[in-house]
Amino acid sequence: MRHIPYARQHISQDDIQAVMDTLQSDWLTQGPAVERFEQAVARYCGARYAVAVNSATSALHVACLAAGLGEGDLLWTSPNTFVASANCALYTGAAVDFVDIDTQTYNMSVSELSDKLNYARRTGEFPKVIIPVHFAGQSCDMKGIHALSRQYGFTVIEDASHAIGGNYLGSKIGSCRFSDMTVLSFHPVKIITSGEGGMVLTNRQDLYEKLMLFRSHGITRGQELLEGQSHGPWYYEQISLGFNYRITDIQAALGENQLKRIDEFVARRRQLAKQYSLGLQDLPIILPWQHPDVYSSWHLYVIMLDQEKCKKHRRQVFEELRQAGIGVNVHYIPVHTQPYYQKLGFKHGDFPAAEHYYQGVVSIPMYYSFTDEEQDYVIAKIREVIQ
Ligand SMILES: *Cc1c(COP(=O)(O)O)cnc(C)c1O
Numbered sequence: 277m278r279h280i281p282y283a284r285q286h287i288s289q290d291d292i293q294a295v296m297d298t299l300q301s302d303w304l305t306q307g308p309a310v311e312r313f314e315q316a317v318a319r320y321c322g323a324r325y326a327v328a329v330n331s332a333t334s335a336l337h338v339a340c341l342a343a344g345l346g347e348g349d350l351l352w353t354s355p356n357t358f359v360a361s362a363n364c365a366l367y368t369g370a371a372v373d374f375v376d377i378d379t380q381t382y383n384m385s386v387s388e389l390s391d392k393l394n395y396a397r398r399t400g401e402f403p404k405v406i407i408p409v410h411f412a413g414q415s416c417d418m419k420g421i422h423a424l425s426r427q428y429g430f431t432v433i434e435d436a437s438h439a440i441g442g443n444y445l446g447s448k449i450g451s452c453r454f455s456d457m458t459v460l461s462f463h464p465v466k467i468i469t470s471g472e473g474g475m476v477l478t479n480r481q482d483l484y485e486k487l488m489l490f491r492s493h494g495i496t497r498g499q500e501l502l503e504g505q506s507h508g509p510w511y512y513e514q515i516s517l518g519f520n521y522r523i524t525d526i527q528a529a530l531g532e533n534q535l536k537r538i539d540e541f542v543a544r545r546r547q548l549a550k551q552y553s554l555g556l557q558d559l560p561i562i563l564p565w566q567h568p569d570v571y572s573s574w575h576l577y578v579i580m581l582d583q584e585k586c587k588k589h590r591r592q593v594f595e596e597l598r599q600a601g602i603g604v605n606v607h608y609i610p611v612h613t614q615p616y617y618q619k620l621g622f623k624h625g626d627f628p629a630a631e632h633y634y635q636g637v638v639s640i641p642m643y644y645s646f647t648d649e650e651q652d653y654v655i656a657k658i659r660e661v662i663q
Contacts, residue, residue, distance in 0.1 A: 278601035280654065283465035283575075286541070286644045287530075294533040298526050306492075309525035313532040314475070320535060321440070321450025323458070323477035325484035328528060329491055332437045332461030332474035334521035336364035336407070339457045339476050342486035343405050343431040345370045352392070353407040353435070354384040355610040355630040361407050361435045362611045372620075373403070374612050376627040377411075380565045382578070384408045385629070386420035393428050402428060408455075409435040412607075413467075413545075413573035414566060415444035418454035437461035438575035440468065441542035445569050450477045457483060462531050465643075467545075467573050468538055470531030473523050486516075494518035541644045545574035548642060548651060552577055555655035559662050560585035562636075576607055577642040579658075580633070586662060590636055596661045597638070602654055605639045 298309055310328050318326035329335050345351060351365035355374040365372045375392055378385040389406070396402045406425070408416040418434070425432050432455040439449040440460050447453045450460065457480075462473035476487050489496060494516035496502070502513050549572075553563050562580040566572060581590055588596075597604045610630040612622035624631065641654055 280641050281603040282605040282639050282641050283643050285464040285469045291533045294529045298529040303525045305524050306522040307525045309528040313528040316532050316535050321448045323452050324479040326477050327487040328475045328523045329521040330523045331472050333360040335459040335474035335476045337367050338487050338490040339433045340364045340368050341490045342483045345405050349404040351405045352403040354409045355612050355627045356608050357409040359611050361409050376629045382411050383416040386417045403430050405431045407433045407435050410439035412576040413438045413442050415570045422454035431456045434458040439573050441538045442573035443571045452479050468534035470527040473527050489516050490518040491521045542573045544644050549574045576639050578637050578639050580636045600657045607639050610634055
């Protein structure tokens with residue numbers, strides 16, 4: 277029986293050696309490998325500063341704190357995302373709201389955002405932070421979001437957990453050309469991995485300094501940040517309330533080595549996406565649409581059943597593909613429909629585009645080591661199940 281997952285990491289002999297070398301070095305926790313990893317990712321993405329942490333969830337949390345988010349504030353994000361993109365606001369004591377998605381890209385709709393901001397003029401409930409999520413690896417309309425951020429004065433944190441290796445209007449995802457900060461994930465299902473890990477990129481020194489503090493207990497040794505007189509070379513001060521969100525050198529060594537192959541990883545994903553679009557084109561399903569401004573890294577390949585033409589429902593298609601050994605998945609259950617968010621007052625029907633999208637979608641296998649032969653099998657099975 278075949279067993280094809282929807283996503284998986286690819287670890288080379290060279291990756292293993294990089295981890296082994298670190299295990300035999302003087303540093304296990306945050307040390308020289310973390311700094312090298314940060315510099316390599318910042319250089320690759322074209323951002324000035326990078327702060328590595330132990331997950332994208334932690335990265336989102338420290339990014340919100342660096343943006344000054346807290347009690348009495350409001351954050352808006354997409355309902356079509358992993359819960360972490362919204363939870364980060366709640367960690368700081370702020371409230372969350374959502375902006376419905378565009379029906380073609382499944383990303384936050386900029387016209388919805390514009391309308392919602394306009395409406396907020398009446399209620400006064402403006403967001404302090406907006407988190408656009410580059411769903412499946414395709415960038416949001418960052419030019420539109422950036423223009424609105426200038427008009428309304430909110431901070432933009434890109435959740436690029438799906439999107440490292442892609443670009444938008446000729447700039448690498450992570451360059452922060454249209455945002456204040458960008459968050460990356462190095463979870464094993466993502467484009468490159470460090471086991472667990474995340475990073476915040478920024479071009480602003482003030483944010484960089486805050487991110488460094490929140491990563492490690494709010495403690496600093498930086499002369500210019502000290503509030504009192506140094507007692508001597510051992511001296512440090514805790515000047516804010518931070519966390520232990522440090523990533524280990526072991527993880528960073530893996531991430532740094534994986535980054536060397538990122539363009540190869542993304543090229544293969546793009547080739548697989550092209551092959552899917554050819555192999556699945558004449559079925560009663562809607563294939564992922566790509567905006568011409570975007571070069572996607574294809575973290576996910578999502579098909580949507582055309583519910584008027586397709587005889588079977590999503591549930592049945594999903595189960596038949598699982599029975600054929602294909603590890604299909606669904607991304608995402610709209611965050612506002614989660615029981616925790618329902619208790620906060622959100623209701624079914626609040627974000628109809630995201631809810632409609634969720635009813636019809638299936639994520640099919642997409643990862644670097646997925647072979648052409650395996651893909652042919654998946655395409656044949658989908659054709660068999662759907663036709
Ligand atoms: C994976 C993911 C996260 C969380 O990443 P971790 O590194 O697992 O904490 C956040 N947002 C999105 C959109 C993700 O896909």
